[in-house]
Amino acid sequence: MSEKPIATPKRTADILRKYGFSFKKSLGQNFIIDVNILQKIIQAAGIGQSSGVIEVGPGIGALTEQLAESAEKIVAYEVDRRLLPILDDTLWNCDNIQVIHQDILEADVGAMMTSNFEANQPVHVVANLPYYITTPILMKLLREQLPVSSFTVMIQKEVAQRMAATPDSKQYGSLTIAVQYYTDAEVVMNVPRSVFMPPPNVDSSVLKLVKKTEPPVNVADEDYFFELVQACFAQRRKTLRNNLRHYFSGLADKDVISMVLDETGIDPARRGESLTMAEFADLANAFYRTVENR
Numbered sequence: 502m503s504e505k506p507i508a509t510p511k512r513t514a515d516i517l518r519k520y521g522f523s524f525k526k527s528l529g530q531n532f533i534i535d536v537n538i539l540q541k542i543i544q545a546a547g548i549g550q551s552s553g554v555i556e557v558g559p560g561i562g563a564l565t566e567q568l569a570e571s572a573e574k575i576v577a578y579e580v581d582r583r584l585l586p587i588l589d590d591t592l593w594n595c596d597n598i599q600v601i602h603q604d605i606l607e608a609d610v611g612a613m614m615t616s617n618f619e620a621n622q623p624v625h626v627v628a629n630l631p632y633y634i635t636t637p638i639l640m641k642l643l644r645e646q647l648p649v650s651s652f653t654v655m656i657q658k659e660v661a662q663r664m665a666a667t668p669d670s671k672q673y674g675s676l677t678i679a680v681q682y683y684t685d686a687e688v689v690m691n692v693p694r695s696v697f698m699p700p701p702n703v704d705s706s707v708l709k710l711v712k713k714t715e716p717p718v719n720v721a722d723e724d725y726f727f728e729l730v731q732a733c734f735a736q737r738r739k740t741l742r743n744n745l746r747h748y749f750s751g752l753a754d755k756d757v758i759s760m761v762l763d764e765t766g767i768d769p770a771r772r773g774e775s776l777t778m779a780e781f782a783d784l785a786n787a788f789y790r791t792v793e794n795r
């Protein structure tokens with residue numbers, strides 16, 4: 502590469518000036534201006550020369566440019582039309598990048614993968630995500646069961662901690678279960694605000710999610726399971742008995758709820774935050790059998 506990397510304060514400022522680009526806070530635009538952080542993200546993702554990469558939100562191409570040197574092919578979704586001519590310019594000499602102008606939440610990522618990556622090619626999601634839609638993006642990509650091996654993403658620290666949490670912690674909740682049903686989650690590193698332009702007003706972490714080959718528990722119905730988990734955390738301070746009575750009001754009376762809880766052997770006086778994924782699965786399956794009569 503002849504020019505300096507995009508991810509430096511000076512080069513980024515020059516590019517922004519050249520195009521008269523102003524940040525849109527509403528699109529979560531905080532660009533990375535530190536190449537070392539980008540290299541650490543790529544290393545953590547385990548990207549190699551045969552890897553395919555899906556990036557969400559390339560911005561002016563700071564991460565994309567570094568990925569182009571390590572991976573075989575990168576497909577990047579960018580929603581902000583103003584960035585397209587800039588990316589054409591900043592990434593002009595990388596021939597393994599395709600930018601798609603689309604909202605990732607509306608994209609048919611499965612179809613894109615079929616046409617852009619080999620059937621058995623390892624494909625990873627690597628991104629500095631727009632924070633205002635971190636959870637919808639990750640849940641969309643996880644629930645669609647795409648052939649993606651891992652997700653290495655910069656997100657808000659607080660959300661990363663919730664996704665990687667363990668039972669009996671303040672961060673453990675329905676988001677933890679939703680993410681860990683599909684993946685093994687690990688916070689790779691915390692990142693200072695100073696590596697972004699402009700600095701975000703929340704702390705950030707890099708989170709790595711590695712796809713599980715099999716679901717960790719057997720559930721009769723996934724949607725039912727996730728809903729029941731949410732119900733158990735509806736009021737964190739309340740017991741399972743109370744949260745479930747509220748959730749099932751009109752559908753099942755107190756005695757049925759007590760009977761099902763009894764059947765699972767889970768103490769109704771416990772709180773959602775103390776239950777393991779396996780206990781949630783037992784609970785959901787028992788209610789599914791009895792209340793839904795399946």
Ligand code: SAM
Pocket residue numbers: 528529530531532533557558559560561562563564565578579580581584603604605606628629630631632634
């Ligand atoms: N990757 C760049 C970097 O690290 O410097 C920019 C990251 S910035 C945090 C997030 C990027 O996501 C912005 O470029 C923003 O325009 C884009 N974006 C926001 N919402 C999006 C959406 N729904 N679909 C695709 N891209 C989106």
